[in-house]
Amino acid sequence: MADSASTADTAHGGADSPEANRRDFIYIATGAVAAVGAAALAWPFIDQMNPAADTLALASTEYDLSQVPEGQQVVIFWRGKPVFIRHRGAAEIAAAKKDDGAALRDPQTDAQRVVQANGQPGKEAYLIVEASCTHFGCIPTFGGGPYGGWLCACHGSVYDTAARIRSGPAPENLKVPPYVYTTDAVVKIG
Amino acid sequence: MSGPSTYEPKTGFERWLDKRLPIFRLVHDSFVDYPTPRNLNYFWTFGAILTMCLVAQIVTGIVLAMHYVPSVDHAFDSIQRMKRDVPFGWLIQNVHAVGASMFFLAVYIHMFRGLYYGSYKAPREVLWILGVVIYLLMIATAFLGYVLPWGQMSFWAATVITNFFTAIPVVGEPVQQWLMGGFAIENATLNRFYSLHYLLPFVIFGVVVLHVWALHVAGQNNPDGIDIKDKSDTVPFSPHATVKDLFGTAVFLLMFAAFVFFLPDSLGHPDNYIPADPLKTPPHIVPEWYLLPFYAILRAIDFAVGPISAKLGGLFLMVGAIAVLFVLPWLDTSKVRSMRYRPVARWFFVLFVAVCLALGWCGAQQPDLIVAQLGGVQIKVTQLAQLLTAYYFAFFLIVLPILGLRETPNRVPDTIAKAIGEKKKTPVAAAPDREA
Numbered sequence: 001m002a003d004s005a006s007t008a009d010t011a012h013g014g015a016d017s018p019e020a021n022r023r024d025f026i027y028i029a030t031g032a033v034a035a036v037g038a039a040a041l042a043w044p045f046i047d048q049m050n051p052a053a054d055t056l057a058l059a060s061t062e063y064d065l066s067q068v069p070e071g072q073q074v075v076i077f078w079r080g081k082p083v084f085i086r087h088r089g090a091a092e093i094a095a096a097k098k099d100d101g102a103a104l105r106d107p108q109t110d111a112q113r114v115v116q117a118n119g120q121p122g123k124e125a126y127l128i129v130e131a132s133c134t135h136f137g138c139i140p141t142f143g144g145g146p147y148g149g150w151l152c153a154c155h156g157s158v159y160d161t162a163a164r165i166r167s168g169p170a171p172e173n174l175k176v177p178p179y180v181y182t183t184d185a186v187v188k189i190g
Numbered sequence: 191m192s193g194p195s196t197y198e199p200k201t202g203f204e205r206w207l208d209k210r211l212p213i214f215r216l217v218h219d220s221f222v223d224y225p226t227p228r229n230l231n232y233f234w235t236f237g238a239i240l241t242m243c244l245v246a247q248i249v250t251g252i253v254l255a256m257h258y259v260p261s262v263d264h265a266f267d268s269i270q271r272m273k274r275d276v277p278f279g280w281l282i283q284n285v286h287a288v289g290a291s292m293f294f295l296a297v298y299i300h301m302f303r304g305l306y307y308g309s310y311k312a313p314r315e316v317l318w319i320l321g322v323v324i325y326l327l328m329i330a331t332a333f334l335g336y337v338l339p340w341g342q343m344s345f346w347a348a349t350v351i352t353n354f355f356t357a358i359p360v361v362g363e364p365v366q367q368w369l370m371g372g373f374a375i376e377n378a379t380l381n382r383f384y385s386l387h388y389l390l391p392f393v394i395f396g397v398v399v400l401h402v403w404a405l406h407v408a409g410q411n412n413p414d415g416i417d418i419k420d421k422s423d424t425v426p427f428s429p430h431a432t433v434k435d436l437f438g439t440a441v442f443l444l445m446f447a448a449f450v451f452f453l454p455d456s457l458g459h460p461d462n463y464i465p466a467d468p469l470k471t472p473p474h475i476v477p478e479w480y481l482l483p484f485y486a487i488l489r490a491i492d493f494a495v496g497p498i499s500a501k502l503g504g505l506f507l508m509v510g511a512i513a514v515l516f517v518l519p520w521l522d523t524s525k526v527r528s529m530r531y532r533p534v535a536r537w538f539f540v541l542f543v544a545v546c547l548a549l550g551w552c553g554a555q556q557p558d559l560i561v562a563q564l565g566g567v568q569i570k571v572t573q574l575a576q577l578l579t580a581y582y583f584a585f586f587l588i589v590l591p592i593l594g595l596r597e598t599p600n601r602v603p604d605t606i607a608k609a610i611g612e613k614k615k616t617p618v619a620a621a622p623d624r625e626a
Contacts, residue, residue, distance in 0.1 A: 027268050033396040047369075050381065055372045075469055082469050135501055137353035138346065154350070155489060156557055169492050171487035171499040 014033050051058030055079075062182065063127055071085070073142060075131060078189045082131035082139060083177055085187075088161065095148055096162035106173045113162045116177035124146055128187065129163040131175055135170035192368045194305025196223045220406055225424035226431045229606050233307075234410070234431075236300040242439050243293040244398065248391050250286040251335075258338065260384040262377045265340035266465040284454040289330050291457040292446050293573055294480035305518075306539055308527030309411040315519040317404040320397055322515045327394045329481065329512075340380065341462030342472050348375045348383070350475060357502040374468065401582035404558060414609040415527025416602065423606035474543035474556065482553030483546050484508050487582070489557055490575035507579065521586055523594030531600040542585045549578045 061078050063085065068074050073086035088096075095108040113129075114122035122128075131139045133152040144151025145158035146162050152159075157168030164173040179189040197218040199205040204214055240542040259268040259278055301321070304310055310318035337348045352375065355366040371378030409418060420426055425431075449457065457479060461472045477485050491504035498506070514521075529536040552575040562569040603609040 049368050049371055051367055051372045052378065055376075055378065059373075077468075080372055080376045080468065132353075134356075135353070136350040137356075138350065138475065139469070154471065154475050156492075169489075169500040169504070171501050 007059040060188060062186055062188045064186050066185045078177060082190060084129050084131045086127045088125055088127055092161040096160060099160060108164060108173060110162045113176060116180045118180055127163060128176065128179055129174040133157055133170055134174065195219050222428040226411055226427045227413050227418060227423060227606055229414055229610055231413050232438055233303040235435050236296050236303065238435035239296045239442045243289060243296055244394060246285060247289050247293060250282050250289065253282050254286055255388060260381050262340065262380055264337045265338060265380060269339045288449045288454055297328065299336035301621055302543060307411055307413055308415050310519045311522065311527050314408045314411060317401065317408055318519055319516055320401040324377060324397050324401060326512060327390055329453050331387060331390040334383045336478060337383045338387060339462060340466045341465055342464040342466055343459045343462040345375055345466035345473055346475050347477060348379065354505055357505045412606060413528060414530060414603065414606060416606050416609060419590055419605045437457065442615050476554055483549035484511055485512050486549040486553035486575045487579045490579045490626045491573060511582060518586060522590040526599040526602060531602045532597060533600060534597045538585060538589050544580045545578050549575065552578065
């Protein structure tokens with residue numbers, strides 16, 4: 001420490017060491033305050049880009065499932081993104097369960113695909129998944145691909161009847177949004 | 191490079207200003223008396239053409255901003271109003287939209303020029319790196335601008351590109367939401383993209399100033415890649431380069447105008463005339479033509495390698511395809527700059543250009559399209575793109591480093607004057623006294 005102080009003295013060209021030390025103190029103190037200040041000022045400018053309070057306030061939605069006939073699906077909006085609610089027939093559910101033990105890229109059983117956010121089992125007839133391909137976010141189309149589920153035309157990802165990824169470039173199953181059944185027929189997403 | 195200033199103030203005002211702000215001296219030394227290699231060909235006019243493109247984009251962009259409404263409810267309509275109702279709006283909007291394509295066309299010719307003539311080699315490494323920075327900023331600006339008309343392609347391009355970030359483990363999704371300002375592409379996203387699209391061209395302008403500065407320190411490269419030895423190798427920038435630049439720019443503008451007036455939509459995508467619909471993805475999403483090769487590289491990786499998913503791997507290679515340009519000056523081991531004197535390297539270069547074009551073609555096709563049938567094996571676009579991607583990287587990482595050490599270059603003339611003399615038996619009529 002003493003060494004570095006004497007080096008600083010020389011660097012500042014001052015033979016008068018008390019003055020040079022005072023300058024060193026001011027230099028370090030100002031630098032420290034400036035660094036903290038810059039970080040403190042940067043954060044608001046970075047954080048303002050995050051979702052705003054009104055965007056976050058729209059983060060849940062309710063839907064009456066009785067409107068969806070068996071074998072059909074609806075697309076509803078949740079947080080600005082489409083969500084599939086599919087009323088699956090017995091054949092679709094059976095097909096999904098049959099593949100529970102298959103070599104899956106993102107292994108999940110059919111039962112795990114319909115679990116509510118509170119950990120309670122959901123209804124296996126209603127598959128609720130985000131309609132964004134886990135590759136780059138395109139909307140997959142139902143009825144495409146060899147597994148009777150969805151096909152994403154953008155880059156060819158194929159999902160089965162439990163919306164699990166089966167082939168193509170997507171890394172994960174279609175995401176299950178957090179949801180709970182508020183009554184027997186009404187589901188609250190988010 | 192330009193040596194001591196030869197500027198002599200002629201009027202009293204110039205003498206007065208020269209003592210206070212020597213701006214006329216700077217212009218004189220940089221663009222009038224600046225020594226220019228006398229063997230430059232028309233590929234050297236693209237610097238001027240690109241400057242013109244940047245100015246054209248900024249001027250038309252500022253006008254467009256006067257009529258554009260950055261709101262998801264009005265953005266699409268405000269562009270249609272610009273095209274239909276605003277006096278000469280059709281012209282200014284076309285120049286801006288076509289101008290983006292022209293800008294990239296010119297920058298690609300400029301970059302391939304630099305690649306062929308070894309303009310990235312010492313002492314021009316920083317000049318080259320600044321150029322790659324400008325190119326990256328151009329890509330960012332073009333992407334942000336493409337989102338603003340809020341058509342189907344705008345919306346889904348923004349969705350796909352912001353989803354790139356989800357490939358990054360752990361922080362990917364928070365970063366994506368931070369970029370979008372929400373959970374999907376929406377009004378917050380459109381507004382910030384508009385703000386940044388307005389900002390970035392001025393950042394580009396600033397880096398262009400550095401690029402030109404670096405150019406004037408290192409001096410211009412030339413088709414023979416020979417250093418300037420003395421005055422007999424050069425001509426003054428004005429009128430020689432000035433007139434050549436202006437002529438080249440005029441010819442380029444003729445083609446530019448042909449697109450603006452007769453083929454304004456030929457370089458775009460018809461789906462962008464459908465307003466953005468977050469519930470419907472167009473069946474076939476492609477980027478604008480100038481990003482297709484990178485899109486092909488992204489899609490070529492449809493297999494996982496260990497813990498790296500296909501998604502992350504494709505993204506990694508796509509970013510790497512541009513990142514490799516930053517280290518190019520240190521990958522090419524050849525002492526000879528211009529491929530004019532590199533009989534083997536030039537054929538690898540020709541193949542490289544062909545591969546870039548072929549990657550562009552692949553990027554526009556459906557990945558499952560069958561391109562060839564070899565015996566019983568079908569080659570799909572994805573496999574072709576994998577092959578082309580392999581060559582793209584091999585050119586930089588294998589060919590240039592190894593070939594530079596193995597290749598026997600042709601004899602490089604000592605001076606530019608001699609290089610010209612060897613090609614033209616008779617001395618140049620305009621400057622016979624300059625011939626060595």
